[in-house]
Amino acid sequence: MRILIMDGSAALRPALEASLKQVFPQAVIDTVRADQIRFSGCAACDVCSWKTPGICAHPGLARDIARFFAQADLCVLVTGLSSGAPQAASKALWEHILPVVHPGFVRYRGELHHRLRYPRLPGLLFVAESAYPAGDPHSEFESAIFASWAERAACNTMSHAASLIVPAGQAPDTGRLNALLNDLARCTPAQGDRLPPLSVPGLPDPADPGQQSPLLILAASGRKNSNSLAIARWLANQTFKDGLEAQVVDSMTTAPDETGRRILDAGQLFVIAPTWHDALPASTIRLLEQLAASGGSAGRGRPLFALVHSGYPEPAQTATALASLRFFALEHNWHWAGGMTAGATSIIDGRDLTEAGFFTRNLRQGLALAAADLAAGRAISSKAVRAAARPPLPGWLFASAGNMMVKKRIRQLRAAGIDPDARPYLASGTETGNSHHI
Ligand SMILES: Cc1cc2nc3c(=O)[nH]c(=O)nc-3n(C[C@H](O)[C@H](O)[C@H](O)COP(=O)(O)O)c2cc1C
Structure with a gap:
């Protein structure tokens, strides 16, 4: 044993x-x-x-x-x-x-x-x-x-x-x-x-946050040039078009103290994070712990929105991480105003969502609906949540298309003398x- x-x-x-x-x-x-x-x-x-x-x-x-x-x-x-x-x-x-x-x-x-x-x-x-x-x-x-x-x-x-x-x-x-x-x-x-397993939090319809006020979008991944940042930028552009100015803060390039200050100054907060091993990345959890320790997490009744996205396509993959953020809102006196989920986001690869094309079309549709809700001072609608959550491809097709790409890389690796199936610790x-x- x-x-x-x-x-x-x-x-x-x-x-x-x-x-x-x-x-x-x-x-x-x-x-x-x-x-x-x-x-x-x-x-x-x-x-x-x-x-x-x-x-x-x-x-x-x-x-x-x-x-x-x-x-x-x-x-x-x-x-x-x-x-x-x-x-x-x-x-x-x-x-x-x-x-x-x-x-x-x-x-x-x-x-x-x-x-x-x-x-x-x-x-x-x-x-x-x-x-x-x-x-x-x-x-x-x-x-x-x-x-x-x-x-x-x-x-x-x-x-x-x-x-x-x-x-x-x-x-x-x-x-x-x-x-x-x-x-x-x-x-x-x-x-x-x-x-x-928990159902996707954010449903049923969350409460209405009331009025429109400055929006801070926090991209909270564990790596630089993240897909979370690409999604945050796309959402900020969209809310701008709808008449609501939003600032984007990237947790990977902004010191936690500064992030805390910007959050304290914001009227409402939208957190965008990936799921890593079925929970928020360690560095995101650490940031939330640091904010809690420094007082930067105090919600004071302000609205908190969140989108957690995943590499795999199914909404179940993000349920736990999204529930953590929802619980964070409750613990720190934020007003939970809607949780969204999106799958198959690895494909974004740090690019603009429009450039990432077909695979992000449902996400873009959901974000556009969410931006309209934000600009109108509404909670995120279930229509927006459902649109973003829709997988771009059925699971079986995703698996076979993904494996075709993986096989191609595996052939290249073999040609270079590397065993991709290595079991170094068997x-x-x-x-x-x-x-x-x-
Ligand atoms: C260390 C690590 C663990 C991951 N674990 C999961 C997972 O458990 N489930 C899933 O669906 N995707 C998982 N992913 C995929 C990411 O959620 C996906 O690639 C996402 O687009 C990354 O966003 P980011 O660039 O903002 O970090 C993982 C990615 C990494 C790097």
Whole structure:
């Protein structure tokens, strides 16, 4: 039995270690602590897909994460929560599993996903410390979002998952923790706090924000020249045409303090972010944490709109990240005025949406309708939400067209002597300073 612990919570660590010792006395454990990689999540550089297939470009421990993950039977992530999502430091750890998937596409549980580089990936246990005490109504939202993220993570790794939320200041229930570990080890469907996936938030119609006031559009991705920025610019142009001036702030090129100041000055805020591993990128979560710490997140009843977009085409892919932003609005006294989703946005590749053509036509239609709503001082209509959410292609066609492109690149790679299907971590047994028996 080999276990990977992604450790982002000093408070939960002792109970987890005690349970692991009890349930798997012979296990070999690899531990990676969030503070060891200093917040740096995936850089979205694509090196693990095309240059060194299966191996992360980040040196050091961040690179070891994919190896530990590929060789583990069970992966346990312990974390605090930020608006229901794992805190930025823990999310950054999770993002480094990316090399275990292959660039090719398959359909899984009715959705598009990357195929796995390895025959199977570990069972997943996500244990979180709530930001709220037992009985606080906010913890209900938090649990729903975190449990839904656990489900999404299991979908992306074609594995199975359970989640456990521990009220703030309490120790996990050892009996419950042991039972979940046993379930996962037997590969039976885990019995954690699982809920059906959330529907796309933003529906039914949100409340009306009332009057029109200066709009700030925040592009909040984890990389420069992002698709989020391209979408933000297109939306700003559109609202301008409709008579509403909007400023665009790119979180990747603006310091968090400055972003906070601009948000405080704005009349209304529109956040545009991608989904990375079924939640907001680590760097986006970190920005929200920084804003909360500096007071820049205070909504004071102002309207907050959001669009979360994804590489895969289905709206379900963004549900958890969108729910986190909606919960953030509730926590920080913003007036939630509409959530949108759009799929298949990787194709934008930082270009103007019009230039990106056919694949962005539904997104552009939804954004044009949303811009008219914004300019008229209305909440985003469900017509705008539905238009943007419509996948540009059915899933099966998307998968075969995507795979045709991937195959072409794979041929080029083979010609250059690189094995695109490499499984660099298939053989286990390479111990490092972080492995130990319990
Ligand atoms: C590290 C990483 C993880 C991703 N995870 C997902 C995912 O779980 N589901 C999905 O549909 N798309 C996923 N994507 C695709 C992005 O959502 C998509 O490419 C988006 O257009 C990126 O927008 P950006 O340029 O603003 O970051 C991921 C992309 C990256 C770089």
